[in-house]
Amino acid sequence: MADPKRDGIGxxxxxxxxxxxxxxxxxxxxxxxKHGYALIQDIKGFAGLQLGPGTLYGALDRLERMGLIEALxxxxxxxxxxxxxxxxxxxxxxLDSIERVTSVGRLRLGLGEI
Amino acid sequence: MPGSRSMRLVESALRCxxxxxxxxxxxxxxxxASLLIRxxxxxxxxxxxxxxxxxxTRLVTGPRRRLGAAAGALLLAAGSLGVSLALLSSPAPxxxxxxxxxxxxxxxxxxxxxxxxxxxxxxxxxxxxxxxxGAPHRxxxxxxx
Numbered sequence: 001m002a003d004p005k006r007d008g009i010g011x012x013x014x015x016x017x018x019x020x021x022x023x024x025x026x027x028x029x030x031x032x033x034k035h036g037y038a039l040i041q042d043i044k045g046f047a048g049l050q051l052g053p054g055t056l057y058g059a060l061d062r063l064e065r066m067g068l069i070e071a072l073x074x075x076x077x078x079x080x081x082x083x084x085x086x087x088x089x090x091x092x093x094x095l096d097s098i099e100r101v102t103s104v105g106r107l108r109l110g111l112g113e114i
Numbered sequence: 115m116p117g118s119r120s121m122r123l124v125e126s127a128l129r130c131x132x133x134x135x136x137x138x139x140x141x142x143x144x145x146x147a148s149l150l151i152r153x154x155x156x157x158x159x160x161x162x163x164x165x166x167x168x169x170x171t172r173l174v175t176g177p178r179r180r181l182g183a184a185a186g187a188l189l190l191a192a193g194s195l196g197v198s199l200a201l202l203s204s205p206a207p208x209x210x211x212x213x214x215x216x217x218x219x220x221x222x223x224x225x226x227x228x229x230x231x232x233x234x235x236x237x238x239x240x241x242x243x244x245x246x247x248g249a250p251h252r253x254x255x256x257x258x259x
Contacts, residue, residue: 037146053146053160054167057139061171077141 014066015094021051021059026068026083026091033072033082036060063087120157121148127161130168 015023028034028042036056044050051059060081063069068087072080083091106112124147128140147160 036142037149040146040150050155052163052167053143053150054163054165054170056146057135057143058167058170061174077145079139079142 013093013097014068014090016097018062018066019059021055022063022068023091023094024051025056025059025063026087029069029081029083030088030091033080035075035078035080037078039081066090117157120151123157123161124151124164127164127168130165131171135171 024043024047028039040051068084068090069081070084072082128143150160151157
């Protein structure tokens with residue numbers, strides 16, 4: 001049963017326990033399909049951290065099993081992935097959840113709303 | 115192309131993945147490693163990441179084996195429990211246990227009564243009262259037993 005307080009309006013936050021790597025990958029794929037190395041470079045660019053390749057593949061496999069991303073036909077040796085509709089919904093729900101926590105945190109630190 | 119030693123290290127780590135994973139991702143994973151090492155990432159770090167990834171993959175992709183082991187352990191535990199309960203609930207061993215108990219180091223007040231002379235004193239050597247294997251659990255000669 002979905003808890004609106006915990007899960008937000010967008011539905012249950014299935015990424016709650018999926019790990020940071022999964023969220024970073026979905027965020028990276030939100031603007032188009034990418035293969036492994038492009039994902040690592042993109043995430044390094046917007047989040048400032050480099051995912052280890054083992055972590056990347058673990059998260060890709062998990063997200064694919066959850067139906068949040070899908071593999072596209074391979075180009076040479078590279079396997080591109082794209083976000084699915086379910087993945088977009090899950091990412092939105094997770095970002096909503098983070099945003100609520102961010103607002104409360106800023107408010108309690110006396111920084112006010114963004 | 116990174117040094118052959120670096121790539122050997124990475125390839126060793128990649129060999130730890132299940133065969134199915136390697137057939138799908140192996141080539142791309144080697145290429146990513148090569149690009150990362152060329153970009154300045156230490157080969158050790160790349161190899162370690164793959165090694166940890168392989169361990170996680172093996173833990174995740176073997177649920178059937180783990181379920182089988184868990185089911186086996188549960189069956190074994192249930193079997194042991196069943197045998198223990200059966201032994202505890204069957205009357206013969208229970209009585210034997212009482213007899214054994216009454217002749218051991220913690221006598222109950224009833225055991226401190228003087229021995230019935232009809233039984234011939236303290237009867238320590240009588241196998242019927244030892245409670246061991248094959249000993250009858252009830253004295254069939256006297257009604258008071």
